[in-house]
Amino acid sequence: MSRPTFVLSLGGSIVAPERGIDTAFLTGFRDLILRHVSRGWRFLIVVGGGVTARHYQDAARELSDLTREDLDWLGIHATRLNGHLLRTMFRGVAHPAVVKDPTRSPKSWVKPVMIGAGWKPGWSTDYVAVRLAKRMGTDFIVNLSNIDYLYSEDPKKNPKAEPICEIGWKDFQEMVGETWDPGMNAPFDPVASKLARTSKMKVAIVNGTDLKNLDALLCGHRFTGTMVGG
Template sequence: MGQKRIFAKLRGTGNALQCNEPSPLPMNALERKRIIVSVGGSLIVPDGIDTDFLSRFKALVLDKVRRGFTFSIITGGGKTARRYRDAAAAVTPLSPQDLDWIGIHSTRLNAQLLRNIFVGYAHPEVITNPTIDVETVEPITIAAGWRPGWSTDYCAVMMAKNIGATYLVNLSN
């Protein structure tokens, strides 16, 4: 695929990502094969929308869905976020929080793109709060940025912890 894949085992033995805070897990959390994937926005839109990457990513995810896995995919803002933040800052002074909101909304735009790419498999709404486990019949949920100061990678870790995910995958350029 060309992109470097990083896997962090959240349950089981080995080099597990440890979370010291207690977290109530849904009743069936340990029975599911749930994968959280953080997809960098620069993979989705490096300079223009990368339809080749998106097609290959879709095929990979749907292959795993057919094998019984469920996915929560959280999108970053990437270059789109940086371009909008830079343009706004060039026109007027903005607070770090205002700049973060521009970035958050670019993650939400990327999330809407993925939600539509996975139509028929994905929950119909983009998730914007990583601290809740959305009950859904669809095998895929798509998530985006939540609040200023939180990267989508951090949101992915929070989501994995809170829903008892089996794996956390970070895709980045």
């Protein structure tokens, strides 16, 4: 019997929010993953740059005229810093290197946890997660963000915005657009969404800080969040 393999796209702003690295969250997240690892489950965790990336990008904009590629590389290195933190956190059970190129990643690995990070300019960590999921033969991705649902509008601007529990790829792409920008803050990257759609994948968008809810999702129980697919 094959072991369940989960692909998680972990928002960097959950790992390192404005107040600094959230060690309380990371401790709980590690304990949750290790509990399921002990059951024989495997996890591929791709982490973003989040606030760390945006801080560097904002500072660089003040210091110099930048190209999109410059901004992207700053974000990529932020994801790799977060990735190395996670790999260190899972040292005893993790693949020894952070995966940076989804086209050359191992199709199988001995350790039960593998950490991925940014690849190259023009491609987000959401895209890396989709490419890796395809490579691993997995058609489901859990996107861990800082929102409970995808909403009909920005709830910060419109308190009457409606939560969306399920949505098809066509409607989702109409909401998020078609192009990727460095430092973009979207529920799931538009370019990654295109690939997930053509690959017939599903993506669950959940609040990554709610570890009980994440546990329910992983165990196949009812969860709070948005399912994108179809």
